[in-house]
Amino acid sequence: MDFTKRTEPYALFSEWLEDAKESEPNDPNAVAVATVDADGLPNVRMVLLKGLDERGFVFYTNFEGTKGKEVLGAMKAAMCFHWKSRRRQVRVRGPVEIVSDEEATAYFNSRHPQSRRGAWASDQSRPLADRETLIERVQHFQEKYPDDDNIPRPPHWSGFRILPSEIEFWQDGDHRLHDRVVFTPDGQGGWATQRLYP
Numbered sequence: 001m002d003f004t005k006r007t008e009p010y011a012l013f014s015e016w017l018e019d020a021k022e023s024e025p026n027d028p029n030a031v032a033v034a035t036v037d038a039d040g041l042p043n044v045r046m047v048l049l050k051g052l053d054e055r056g057f058v059f060y061t062n063f064e065g066t067k068g069k070e071v072l073g074a075m076k077a078a079m080c081f082h083w084k085s086r087r088r089q090v091r092v093r094g095p096v097e098i099v100s101d102e103e104a105t106a107y108f109n110s111r112h113p114q115s116r117r118g119a120w121a122s123d124q125s126r127p128l129a130d131r132e133t134l135i136e137r138v139q140h141f142q143e144k145y146p147d148d149d150n151i152p153r154p155p156h157w158s159g160f161r162i163l164p165s166e167i168e169f170w171q172d173g174d175h176r177l178h179d180r181v182v183f184t185p186d187g188q189g190g191w192a193t194q195r196l197y198p
């Protein structure tokens with residue numbers, strides 16, 4: 001079915017993500033996340049989408065690193081997926097909420113034990129003298145939390161959920177005549193859609 005005729009964005013997004021899983025060499029859930037700093041200067045970096053439901057789009061990070069501080073400062077963010085193998089783009093923007101402690105802990109506990117210790121070891125986005133310092137810090141948390149089944153989630157490591165005020169789907173067309181459709185909440189629990197010029 002022609003995606004520009006769709007009336008609900010999450011099923012469409014899920015289908016496009018499934019398509020990407022079949023054709024992207026790795027990280028079909030990779031997505032650029034844009035934030036602004038206190039001066040309004042934009043910033044962007046990749047993350048992995050780790051949660052998706054009808055509330056929004058979830059990623060996990062260190063809340064004391066640059067992106068964590070920028071999201072907490074504005075409580076707004078935007079995302080851009082680009083699946084080159086499918087010639088598709090999806091853009092999401094809106095206010096942000098912090099996921100519940102239960103949700104964050106459940107996701108944290110699903111990570112590899114070394115990634116869980118790494119979350120303790122990394123002062124994300126802050127200066128690091130040399131790689132040895134990082135390895136020593138991982139070793140420190142290996143000794144502090146030797147049991148793979150008992151590594152607590154750091155209080156500064158959690159997830160953000162973008163609650164979309166817009167979700168835009170883009171599919172490449174011949175000679176730059178692409179198809180674009182943007183979904184916005186209609187205020188009654190449904191979605192309004194609008195086709196846009198490419």
Ligand SMILES: Cc1cc2nc3c(=O)[nH]c(=O)nc-3n(C[C@H](O)[C@H](O)[C@H](O)COP(=O)(O)O)c2cc1C
Nearest residue numbers: 027030045046047048060061062065066067068125
């Ligand atoms: C494909 C890819 C996925 C990434 N996923 C995450 C992620 O989910 N969470 C995260 O904190 N950093 C992730 N990173 C690292 C970030 O891009 C970034 O380097 C780091 O979070 C620090 O960003 P900041 O200084 O803006 O906070 C990923 C990097 C790449 C290339």
Ligand SMILES: Cc1ncc(COP(=O)(O)O)c(CN)c1O
Nearest residue numbers: 047048050060061062111112115
């Ligand atoms: C620093 C960092 N945190 C979190 C993630 C998300 O992935 P995972 O939770 O699977 O480690 C990544 C993925 N590259 C990452 O680099």
